Amino acid sequence: MKSLKTVLFGTTIALGLGFFGTSALADTLYTVKSGDTLSTISNNFAGNNSLVDQIAKDNKISDINLIHVGQELTIKTDGTPSVAAPQQVEATNNEVEYVAEPVQEAAPVQQEQTQEAYTGNSSSAKEWIAQKESGGSYSASNGYHVGRYQLDPNYLNGDHSPENQERVADQYVADRYGSWENAQSFWMSNGWY
Template identity: 65%
Template sequence: MKSLKTILFATTLTAGLGIFMGTTDAHADSLYTVKSGDTLSTISHQFSGDNSMIDLIAKDNHISNINMIFEGEQLTIRTAEEAAQAPVQQEAAQQTVQAPVQATEVPAAPVAQETAPEAAVTTSSAKEWIAQKESSGSYGATNGKYIGRYQLDASYLNGDYSEANQERVADSYVAGRYGSWEAAQSFWMANGWY
């Protein structure tokens, strides 16, 4: 009887260890580094075979302009299983959020007016902080292919190095890539660039 228990225990232990050692996390995200010529469409095709993941990749990586990604940027790509579940989860979240809004009827305009001046102050300080780190605030600064106050790639400026265009392109770049100057500043502090 003892030998039967020993055999059963050893078999169970071996099978459990084999299953444990042989499994991988089916929910592991992939980290993808953007290469020259990549678009969200080509990346989506690479992972899913179609364009179905474009919006999901943009959402997961806080990309507000799906036509603007940058070489060397690292994107988190969900596995096919997680990507298929995302629309269901998003619909449930939207339904949950919409119900309280319809029931409470709180006017949004006064809230936006109260917070706007504070947001403008923090945005300008984060923007100025980045300008000082990148070029000591000089619109004429150059560093190889990087031009101006925000050290933008010359290709983004399309030959127009004016102060107004540098401001406009920098705002567009930061909004598209980070969503805000504060987020860009946080990224800069963590990585030494933005």
């Protein structure tokens, strides 16, 4: 019986080494974590944004700006090691990227000299964003986003009232950033929130 266990164990080890010791390209199963975007995931695996469209296609993601914490993504890699932890990527254009969940602890963001410094409370951060996004107008529109906080109209469910805009904006910021201060800090670094 002992020799049978030894043979089975040895065969299992050999098979395992055969699978994991090959140089064939393998897919990686990645679980989305808080703060991830397709852009940060692509940067972790490729060092740039070149995998964003491929990840979306391979995982049947229709909106590349929307992923969820816990979602498992198949990522085709070339066998090179990936960066261990997701990193925040500074946007170089005005594309919107939605993170999976609010970032609880963010690394300090170094501000450019042309950006304003911020110190204040939630209401002043909220007002600051409203002024940047719409000049404070509940009826503002950029052709797609609407209202004082330039929200996706789908979030508003057809109710563009000031009360609903306030409620939805508060929920969006709480879910995504945890606080209006964090949202403002992100806006100051990226030009959007």
